Amino acid sequence: MPGLGSCTSIINLRFQEGQRGKGRQFVDRTFPPDSSSLEDLPELSSRQESQVKWLRPAEILKNQNNSKEAIFCTKGASRFDFGQGAVGNCWFLAAISSLTFRKALMVQVVPMDQNFNNHAGIFHFRFWRFGKWVDVVIDDYLPLMPRCADQACKDFCGGVNVDYKLQEVHSAGHDDKLWSSLSNASSCNSMICCGTAQKGGVLVNTVSNSGIVDAHAYSVTAVTEINYRGSKVRLVRLFNPWGRKEWTGNWSDKSDRWQRVSPNDRAKCEDRDDGEFWMELKDFCLHFSMLFICCENPNFIDGDVTCQWQSQTYDGKWTAGRSAGGSLSNRSFETNPQYRMKVNIIDKSEKEDKNIVLTLMQKPRQENRKGNQLTQLGSASLRFHQG
Structure with missing residues (x-):
């Protein structure tokens, strides 16, 4: 993990690549403040795209007749600090809302030693890309839209990720294993996101009668078990990046079931229109299609938070005629x-103990900014030898 001082050469390089002169602030040439940086936005019409304005924070405040100074960050970050706008980037915002629970990881991705005091219009952030923390340096231009205000998690923490097809898991009767995974992931401070399926095969964010949005990403912010009429009920708390539109069924903010539980359990529900709500596990599986869990280490898989994992990264490539064996x-x-990998110590008394976890990553061949060309990635072949 790079220290705060290791980014200076990268920042200086981007200063040279950007545009900056005497009395002028930095402009990022690789992500210029114009329509070329918006790429394809099906949510916006051509007319709306033409109305997008790129302004720096100080200019935004000035346009709002606000005399306050721009502030980079105060009192840390919260999932309630943002609401999704016109762009369909719920997948990114859902990951950010999970990231706000990881304070140490948050400051790694968003270095907090930055501000607007005598700054040159340049900021930097860190993303984990293929085994390395990479600094991304940008200017502070922001696109203002003409309206009111599985991968992202991986880029934020560079950890191990597991996906679940929720309806298949529920139909197969594996709710106990799913709950165990959710509980372990929550106790290990993992980043947890989920998504709903498209309705009718169309990528449109329609809102169902239950309050759940189709083709949309959410973050899982907590799990808990409560007593209800003598039985244990498993609840999952979710957050809609819109900052509004919540589940209206059992255990929603206004559900009368909260009046039939203990005061301690009742305090877990806050009746406010902020996009966050509780659902029972079975309803969660029926209304959501995918669950994504990502953590820096594999401890969430078996819940053993005391285990110290050793990690190794191997880089390779398929070269025609030499290493592309098919x-x-x-x-x-x-x-x-x-x-070749060797496990020296195995505790045979732990039947469910996990000793090796493999993750495969393929770097894209980025031919242009609007599409990546990927070769089909097969599966890893493992051979175990005991002795």
């Missing part, structure tokens, strides 16, 4: 990149 059915399969 599938297992090909004679040339053995020429694929191979790596």
